Amino acid sequence: MAILKYLARKHGLVSENANDQAKEDLIEAQILDIRNRLIIAFYHKTFTTDAEFEAELEVIKEELAVWLSQFESWIGSEQWLIGDKLSYVDFLAFEYFDWYRVLLQPNCFKQFPKMNSFMARFAELPNLKDYLASDKFKKAHILSPYAKLGYRFE
Numbered sequence: 150m151a152i153l154k155y156l157a158r159k160h161g162l163v164s165e166n167a168n169d170q171a172k173e174d175l176i177e178a179q180i181l182d183i184r185n186r187l188i189i190a191f192y193h194k195t196f197t198t199d200a201e202f203e204a205e206l207e208v209i210k211e212e213l214a215v216w217l218s219q220f221e222s223w224i225g226s227e228q229w230l231i232g233d234k235l236s237y238v239d240f241l242a243f244e245y246f247d248w249y250r251v252l253l254q255p256n257c258f259k260q261f262p263k264m265n266s267f268m269a270r271f272a273e274l275p276n277l278k279d280y281l282a283s284d285k286f287k288k289a290h291i292l293s294p295y296a297k298l299g300y301r302f303e
Contacts (some may be wrong), residue, residue, distance in 0.1 A: 172231055213253070225263075247268070
């Protein structure tokens with residue numbers, strides 16, 4: 150995370166006032182907790198049956214709805230999580246919420262219009278949009294082969 154923050158500072162992707170910096174820290178911590186929830190379920194928990202694992206995924210999907218509701222509040226009427234200026238936490242949020250969309254619930258943003266717009270707006274950033282449309286972009290595994298889910302290559 151230190152390298153990401155260094156690059157964010159170097160390229161002006163951090164907030165400039167103390168209140169927004171505190172909000173960035175809070176959102177960063179929440180995003181990492183959301184990421185870790187998947188990591189723990191996919192790597193560290195032991196399930197004796199597939200049904201137990203499926204039940205765990207259902208719990209995670211319910212938790213996702215709570216988290217997306219929180220992020221809806223944080224965005225409010227703004228374009229990005231910290232306001233109208235793109236921040237490094239927007240990059241984190243896009244990546245890890247995309248994990249959830251790809252691995253668990255393709256329509257997870259359907260009932261959260263602000264987060265749905267956030268994800269669409271982020272994917273439309275010029276450099277990212279160009280990369281995603283290029284031959285260089287390949288859909289690949291999100292997690293390692295040791296994960297219970299999330300290892301595939303397209």
